[in-house]
Amino acid sequence: MKFSSRVIPIILFLALASVPRARAQSFSVYFGGGAATDSACTRADCVNQPDVSVVDQLDNAPKMTGAFGKVGADFLFTRHLGFAFQADWKFSQGDYFGFGYRPIFFDVDAVYQPIPDELTRGRIVPVIEAGVGAARIDSYLTGSSALTGTQSELFAISSHFLVHGAIGVKLYVKGGIFIKPQVDARFVANFGQFGSDFVPEYSVSLGYTFGRH
Numbered sequence: 001m002k003f004s005s006r007v008i009p010i011i012l013f014l015a016l017a018s019v020p021r022a023r024a025q026s027f028s029v030y031f032g033g034g035a036a037t038d039s040a041c042t043r044a045d046c047v048n049q050p051d052v053s054v055v056d057q058l059d060n061a062p063k064m065t066g067a068f069g070k071v072g073a074d075f076l077f078t079r080h081l082g083f084a085f086q087a088d089w090k091f092s093q094g095d096y097f098g099f100g101y102r103p104i105f106f107d108v109d110a111v112y113q114p115i116p117d118e119l120t121r122g123r124i125v126p127v128i129e130a131g132v133g134a135a136r137i138d139s140y141l142t143g144s145s146a147l148t149g150t151q152s153e154l155f156a157i158s159s160h161f162l163v164h165g166a167i168g169v170k171l172y173v174k175g176g177i178f179i180k181p182q183v184d185a186r187f188v189a190n191f192g193q194f195g196s197d198f199v200p201e202y203s204v205s206l207g208y209t210f211g212r213h
Helices: 007-017 054-059
Strands: 026-036 067-076 081-090 094-096 099-112 124-145 149-174 177-188 198-210
Touching (some): 026 081, 081 124, 099 149, 124 177, 149 198
Antiparallel strands (some): 026 198, 067 081, 081 099, 099 124, 149 177, 177 198
């Protein structure tokens, strides 16, 4: 069964939110946005348009840019340790040599919050995450007509294993409400569509922590 890249993050978020928080010392959910980037592929194997010269295609190879959405949750079983789930996806389709593309990243991480709340009066909580996950690239054919307008059809899915790490900080503004700036680093195996296996992301999220003391 195929799900659109917009539906998958929503399903993931609802599933995480339904987990009973009583099993953990604290449970946080958050959503936000940012930007993930990757350089353009300049290798000859990235060329896929026979009607355009190799030189022109490589000179105009697309980079990964644009706005990304983020949704996730973390569970702390002690004051310092827990685990987290996260999904990030590109809001709009990018152009890849005339085809539409949209990347989605899924991460499962161990979480470490090194500083006890009492040292910062519970207002500033650094968060370190490390784990593994998967990257998915959805590719689309785009066409238009007078009757249907512009339409995109999903025709290919490319999946890749990834290693993930992140550093962020929860800035509590009132009660369990926090703002979370975060820097993510992903190493995506065989990420041939772009120029590098390294994909950084910079984001800001709004969240809430349940069971916070």
